[in-house]
Amino acid sequence: MSLPRINDPAPDFEAKSTQGVVRLSDHKGKWVVLFSHPADFTPVCTTEFVAFAERAEAFAERNAQLIGLSVDSVPAHIAWLRNIEQRFGVKIDFPVIADLDMKVAQKYGLIHPGASETATVRAVFIIDDKGIVRALIYYPMNLGRNVDEILRALEALQTADANACAMPANWKPGEKVVVPPPQTLADAAARAQSSEYEVVDWYLAKKSV
Numbered sequence: 630m631s632l633p634r635i636n637d638p639a640p641d642f643e644a645k646s647t648q649g650v651v652r653l654s655d656h657k658g659k660w661v662v663l664f665s666h667p668a669d670f671t672p673v674c675t676t677e678f679v680a681f682a683e684r685a686e687a688f689a690e691r692n693a694q695l696i697g698l699s700v701d702s703v704p705a706h707i708a709w710l711r712n713i714e715q716r717f718g719v720k721i722d723f724p725v726i727a728d729l730d731m732k733v734a735q736k737y738g739l740i741h742p743g744a745s746e747t748a749t750v751r752a753v754f755i756i757d758d759k760g761i762v763r764a765l766i767y768y769p770m771n772l773g774r775n776v777d778e779i780l781r782a783l784e785a786l787q788t789a790d791a792n793a794c795a796m797p798a799n800w801k802p803g804e805k806v807v808v809p810p811p812q813t814l815a816d817a818a819a820r821a822q823s824s825e826y827e828v829v830d831w832y833l834a835k836k837s838v
Contacts, residue, residue, distance in 0.1 A: 633762045637762050640653075644727070644733050663698065665699060666749065670712070699727075750768070792838045
């Protein structure tokens with residue numbers, strides 16, 4: 630089983646989906662949030678898709694394309710998405726890949742025999758606009774994802790890229806970010822006395838962006 634790592638190029642794929650054939654390479658220039666779920670018509674997965682649908686506009690505002698995936702068929706996906714719209718009043722506007730041959734799952738390391746021999750685990754890959762894997766998060770079968778945290782991670786990565794900074798624990802948009810640490814003794818001494826940043830100590834300083 631292969632597993633793309635952080636800062637690796639995301640494996641390209643071509644697969645059938647609820648919106649026709651989808652290719653990762655078609656989304657160059659956009660961020661992609663690729664997420665897998667174990668199966669259609671299951672309770673935890675249903676709550677997750679409702680949550681993703683409710684936040685879909687926020688992802689779109691961040692130039693990010695949501696793409697779902699499981700090993701179910703296109704007809705099963707369609708029936709499930711229609712059921713979600715009828716039962717919960719939310720429409721799934723992003724493509725959901727039907728990975729029956731598990732080709733995409735194998736490329737992304739989504740089959741974990743210890744969890745299931747055939748179902749894809751709950752995984753999230755955040756891929757940047759250059760096609761590079763920037764973050765990956767795995768969850769067990771019985772734990773639903775926090776979509777707000779996935780959106781926060783996306784926003785944090787984009788903010789870090791735009792401002793050459795790092796993000797502190799629990800960072801939220803609008804809060805201060807972490808300044809890269811000094812690389813020389815002289816810079817450390819200057820940083821400790823700096824009035825430009827909120828200096829906790831020479832190695833930890835924050836700024837507004």
